[in-house]
Amino acid sequence: MTPTNKRSKSIIPIESVERLIHFIRGQKIILDRDLAKLYGVETKTIC
Numbered sequence: 001m002t003p004t005n006k007r008s009k010s011i012i013p014i015e016s017v018e019r020l021i022h023f024i025r026g027q028k029i030i031l032d033r034d035l036a037k038l039y040g041v042e043t044k045t046i047c
Helices: 004-008 014-020 032-039
Strands: 021-024 027-030
Touching: 014 021, 014 032, 027 032
Parallel strands: none
Antiparallel strands: 021 027
């Protein structure tokens, strides 16, 4: 399977996830509120 084909089978579009990734102090992070939104749960469920 080529990388292009693998990307098209994602449940959540990769572009959506890439927009949520922030680069802080040399680390890639996703805020808990954004992660909760992706999973459809409340923030307190993730923490």
